[in-house]
Amino acid sequence: MNDRLVLLGSKGGPALRPGGPWPTSSLLELGGRTIVVDCGLGVTRGLVDAGISLKTLDLVFITHLHSDHILELGPLIHTAWTAGLATPVTVYGPPGTSHCWRHFCRAMEFDIDIRIVDEGRPDIRELVLVEEFGEGLVLEERGLMVTALRVDHPPVTDCFALRFELGGRSVVFSADTAFFPPLAEFARGADILVHEAMLEAGVERLVARTGNGVRLREHLFASHSLAEETGRIASDAGVKRLVLNHLIPADDPAIGEADWITAVRKTWAGDLTIARDGLVVDLAGDNAASGEETA
Numbered sequence: 590m591n592d593r594l595v596l597l598g599s600k601g602g603p604a605l606r607p608g609g610p611w612p613t614s615s616l617l618e619l620g621g622r623t624i625v626v627d628c629g630l631g632v633t634r635g636l637v638d639a640g641i642s643l644k645t646l647d648l649v650f651i652t653h654l655h656s657d658h659i660l661e662l663g664p665l666i667h668t669a670w671t672a673g674l675a676t677p678v679t680v681y682g683p684p685g686t687s688h689c690w691r692h693f694c695r696a697m698e699f700d701i702d703i704r705i706v707d708e709g710r711p712d713i714r715e716l717v718l719v720e721e722f723g724e725g726l727v728l729e730e731r732g733l734m735v736t737a738l739r740v741d742h743p744p745v746t747d748c749f750a751l752r753f754e755l756g757g758r759s760v761v762f763s764a765d766t767a768f769f770p771p772l773a774e775f776a777r778g779a780d781i782l783v784h785e786a787m788l789e790a791g792v793e794r795l796v797a798r799t800g801n802g803v804r805l806r807e808h809l810f811a812s813h814s815l816a817e818e819t820g821r822i823a824s825d826a827g828v829k830r831l832v833l834n835h836l837i838p839a840d841d842p843a844i845g846e847a848d849w850i851t852a853v854r855k856t857w858a859g860d861l862t863i864a865r866d867g868l869v870v871d872l873a874g875d876n877a878a879s880g881e882e883t884a
Contacts, residue, residue: 591618591871591872591873592618592619592620592758592871592872593616593617593618593869593870593871593872594615594616594617594618594760594781594783594832594869594870594872595615595616595617595618595635595639595867595868595869595870596615596783596832596834596864596865596866596867596868596870597611597614597615597616597631597632597635597636597639597866597867598610598611598612598613598614598615598629598630598631598632598635598866599611599613599834599835599836599839599864599865599866599868600612600613600657600835600836600837600838600839600840601613601657601765601785601787601813601835601836601837601838601839602657602837603629603630603655603656603657603660605630606840608840609839609840610836610839610840610865610866611629611630611631611632611635611866612629612630612631612657612658612660613627613629613657613658613834613835614626614627614628614629614631614632614635614658614661615627615762615783615834616635616636616639616641617753617760619733619753619755619756619758619760619872620732620733620755620756620758622647622648622731622733622755623641623645623646623647623648624647624648624649624650624753625646625648625649625650625665626650626652626751626762627650627651627652627658627659628649628651628658628659628660628661628662628665629656629657629658629659629660629661630657630660630661631661631866632661632665633661633664633665633668633669635866635867636665638867639867639869642672643665643668643669643672643673643674644669644672644673644674644675644676645676646665646666646669646674646678647676647678647679648678648679648681648728649662649665649666649678649679649680649681650680650681650682650727650735650751651680651681651682651683651686652683652748652749652750652751652762652764652765653683653742653745653747653748653749653764653765654682654683654685654686654689654745654747655745655765658765659682659686659689662680662686662689662690662693663689663690663693663694663697666678666680666713666717667693667697667700667701667713670710670713670716671704671710674713674716675710675711675716676716677716677717677718678716678717678718679717679718679719679720680717680718680719680720681719681720681721681722681727681728681735682719682720682721682722683721683722683723683747683748683749684721684723684747685721685747686719686721687719687721690717690719694713694714701713701714722737722749723737723739723747723749724737724738724739724749725737727751732755732756733753733754733755734753734754734755735751735752735753735754736751736752736754736775737749737750737751737752738750738752738771738772738775740763740764740765740766740767740769740772741766741767741768741769741812742764742765742766742767742812742813743767743811743812745765745812748764748765748766749764750762750763750764750766750772750775750776751764752775752776752779758780758872759778759779759780759781760779760780760781760783760872761775761776761779761781761782761783761828762783763776763782763783763784763785763814763819763822764785765785765812765813765835766785766812766813766814767811767812767813767814768814768815768818768821768822769814769822770822770825772822772826773821773822773825773826774826775826776822776823776826776828777826777827778826778827778828778829779826779828779829780828780829780830780872781828781829781830781831781832781870781872782822782823782826782828782830782831782832783832783834784814784819784822784823784831784832784833784834785813785814785819785833785834785835785836785837786814786815786816786819786833786834786835786836786837786849786852786853787809787813787814787815787816787836787837788815788816788837788838788844788848788849788852789815790844791837791838791841791843791844791848792806792809792810792837792838793806794838794841794843795809795837795838795841796809809837813837815852816833816849816852816853817852817853817855817856818856819831819833819853819856819857820852820853820854820855820856820857821856821857823856823857823859824856824857824858824859828859829859829860830859830860830861830862830870831853831857831859831860831861831862832861832862832863832864832870833849833853833861833862833863833864834864835864836849836863836864846863849863850863
């Protein structure tokens with residue numbers, strides 16, 4: 590199978606609305622490695638729909654502990670286990686990830702123990718290794734190198750952009766971040782930069798229909814990047830393709846793909862993809878291509 594990026598969930602934030610997209614998660618298939626980046630609600634269904642056998646789950650990376658990035662970590666691994674997972678899985682995440690995994694296992698203790706006895710399954714608690722990381726080198730194994738950069742996502746301090754490199758190809762995930770110029774150097778020359786994006790007009794409508802609108806507005810503008818700012822990072826980094834993901838808002842009927850393109854084109858003239866759930870971005874040759882979603 591060709592190297593590819595699959596955007597399993599494309600919206601920012603944990604809320605779901607009828608017919609709307611799912612929260613953040615991505616699949617990166619690179620040099621034979623199957624890598625899951627973030628585990629928002631819907632990641633398990635998304636992986637199955639992308640043709641992934643859950644029992645081949647290998648590497649999982651969590652950028653930070655907001656619920657729309659980690660809520661389905663435990664359920665994903667548990668579902669893979671019930672599907673026949675019998676080989677080790679390594680989860681890389683910021684400080685606190687081990688705590689989340691241990692408490693999930695405690696909550697599911699009855700089910701886990703009875704399936705071990707009744708169905709002869711290996712102990713899921715012994716299959717999963719959680720490695721907590723900070724800035725710098727996260728993993729170097731079988732040609733795959735993963736590095737992390739702490740980004741600006743207040744009030745969360747342990748939030749990390751991730752750069753994946755293997756076989757001369759590189760993919761960078763911004764994680765959730767306000768405009769953060771050091772990210773440009775971190776993403777320098779990447780084949781793909783997957784960066785969060787926000788539209789100001791859409792935010793105003795979003796907070797207007799939310800009970801805690803004033804506080805939410807303050808958080809969004811302090812912690813996230815406007816589409817124009819995302820384009821500046823991509824331009825300064827000289828990446829080959831920019832993928833807008835973790836869209837805020839992603840479910841406003843008054844906002845379409847053209848609005849995202851118009852905003853980001855103020856600062857980015859290169860290859861561009863606007864995320865939607867299930868979209869496949871192939872890493873082909875020197876350039877990443879995404880078919881009909883190329884702008």
